[in-house]
Amino acid sequence: MKGRFEGAVALVTGGAGGIGAGVALRLGREGAHVAVTDLSGSGAEVVAARVRQQGGQASAHALDVTRAEDTERVLDEVEHLAGTVSLAVTCAGIDSQFDFLDLSLTEWQKTIEVNLQGTFVVIQAVARRLKAKGGKGHIVAVASAAAKRPNPTQAHYGASKAGVVNLVRSAGVALARDGIVVNAVCPGVVDTDMTRAIHIERSRLSGLSEEESLARMIQSIPIGRIQTVDDVAHVVAFLLSHEADYMVGQAVNVCGGLAFD
Amino acid sequence: MGQRFEGAVCLVTGGGGGIGSGTARLLAAEGAHVIIADLSQDRAQQVAGEIREMGFQASPHAVDVTSQESVDRLLDDSWRDVGPVNLAVTCAGIIKIQPFLDLPAADWDRTLAVNLKGTFLVIQGVARRLVQAGRKGRMVAVSSVAGRGARADVADYAASKAGVISIVRSSAMALAEHGMAVNAVCPGVVATEMTYAIQRMRSQDTGENPEEMLTRSVTGIPLGRIETPEDVAKAIAFLLSEDAGYVTGQALNVDGGLEFD
Structure with missing residues (x-):
């Protein structure tokens, strides 16, 4: 498996988070220069250092994905440092738990802005540069199984991720003939800080303990165990490789059987 | 990519056909011993012979996937002669163009028998033996974009392929606790x-x-x-590999952007 991405430059947004860090480490092991980006520059630096520790190449960049000019600045930096980005994985995302009737417009807008607008900004910016250079590439957006299920306590999150699934379809078809492959993954319950935080919040809403809340969630997963970051990273790596060149605009459920369509 | 399937025994039904033989070649090149099963003993022998000439391992076997007895014989012979069949790809399928109003019930029965019942019998037969032996395995059924959309002149084929997506979901749920994953691909x-x-x-x-x-x-x-048979084969190989460990019950569109749900 080593070396599938040798010589390529990969951009990972939300690179300081659970899935983002896992993806960055995986791409680093397979030979890419990984531009680890995160709203937290110091968080990005920690993960970039881990990629370098395992013998890979990485740089760290603070990035607010909701801002097109910030994205352009980071892409300039990465291009100067390592070359044109031909692999991109959009992991930047936020979540919060609110009963539907209590969900504020502010919370709705913030979530859509980061999760959906942020994904659009990054996909478009990366694709524009690639097309201008006549280069081919692969882009994977991290959506969620929540995109395909009802989410009574996170309607904003579910809607933002459903938007990502549709955005990926449109971008996938728009860019297919330019040799830019765009797909998504829909993870389920992944063992990350974000998932832990969700269950702390849900326990506030449900009155169950945090452990009980998480345990019930895991019981509902057909495959019978919580998902690891690597479970997601393996599939992301497949979709970034030439093995997936005939897949266009798909959202692959990597969720242990929680969702289907 | 290395030898992802070293030591594995992989059954490929419809192994004499286009997608079946392309998949068998790829899996054999990555280390699997492939059982080329086909209604036509001649075609099975021809494909197995070609694979062996390339220096890889393959055995031919005649099978009628619509017959429980024939499927049982195939699996019992394979376990005895080659070893535990822990991977399977069901490619056996038929299609016939005819206007909806003229479609005879006998043709409907025949198409459903080969494409849907045949897939069920093979998945169940492989799984029964693995559960009994306490072994894990992975299976991929070949569905079609026709299973997602409307097909006026192949209504029987489309229904059979939609059925394949359903049996993949149900069997995946049933077999998850036994450490088995079942997925599908929908080629274009x-x-x-x-x-x-x-x-x-x-x-x-x-x-x-x-x-x-x-x-x-x-x-x-x-x-x-x-689409080439290799485009399909690459996605099938991924779904059979350890990297797809958390993916089960899914139907991946590998179709250049024709279908999405």
Whole structure:
């Protein structure tokens, strides 16, 4: 498996988070220069250092994905440092738990802005540069199984991720003939800080303990165990490789059987 | 990619056909011993012979996937002669173009028997033996974009392929606790004898030139080129690999952007 991405430059947004860090480490092991980006520059630096520790190449960049000019600045930096980005994985995302009737417009807008607008900004910016250079590439957006299920306590999150699934379809078809492959993954319950935080919040809403809340969630997963970051990273790596060149605009459920369509 | 399937025994039904033989070649090249099972003993022997000439491992076996007895014989012989069948790909399938109003019930029964019952019998047969032996395994069924969309002149085929997506979901749920994963791929317009035969049948009905007809259908593919058996085989190989460990019950569209849900 080593070396599938040798010589390529990969951009990972939300690179300081659970899935983002896992993806960055995986791409680093397979030979890419990984531009680890995160709203937290110091968080990005920690993960970039881990990629370098395992013998890979990485740089760290603070990035607010909701801002097109910030994205352009980071892409300039990465291009100067390592070359044109031909692999991109959009992991930047936020979540919060609110009963539907209590969900504020502010919370709705913030979530859509980061999760959906942020994904659009990054996909478009990366694709524009690639097309201008006549280069081919692969882009994977991290959506969620929540995109395909009802989410009574996170309607904003579910809607933002459903938007990502549709955005990926449109971008996938728009860019297919330019040799830019765009797909998504829909993870389920992944063992990350974000998932832990969700269950702390849900326990506030449900009155169950945090452990009980998480345990019930895991019981509902057909495959019978919580998902690891690597479970997601393996599939992301497949979709970034030439093995997936005939897949266009798909959202692959990597969720242990929680969702289907 | 290395040898992802070293030591594995992989059954490929419809192994004499376009997608089946392409998949068998890829899996054999990555270390699997492939059982080439086909209704035609001659075709099975030919493909197995070609694979062996390349220096890889393959055994031919005749099978009628619509017969429980025939499937049991195939699996019992394979376990005895080669070893535990822990991977399976069901490619056996038939198609016949005819107007909906003229579709005879006997043709409906035949198509459903080969494409759907045949898939069920193989998945169940492989799984029963693995559960009994306390072993894990992975299976991939070949469905089709026709299982996602409407097909006026192959209603029986489309229904059978939609059924394949359903049996994959149900069997995946049933087998998750035994450490088995079952997934499907939905190929689009693949450059195989079956596709060319369809174009010939359709052109007989419409009087259109078959080449022009094929060109028109390829123009409708967002990616802009016809699919190769290798495009399908790569996705199947991924779903059979450890990297797809958390993916189960899914149907991946590998179709250049024709279908999404």
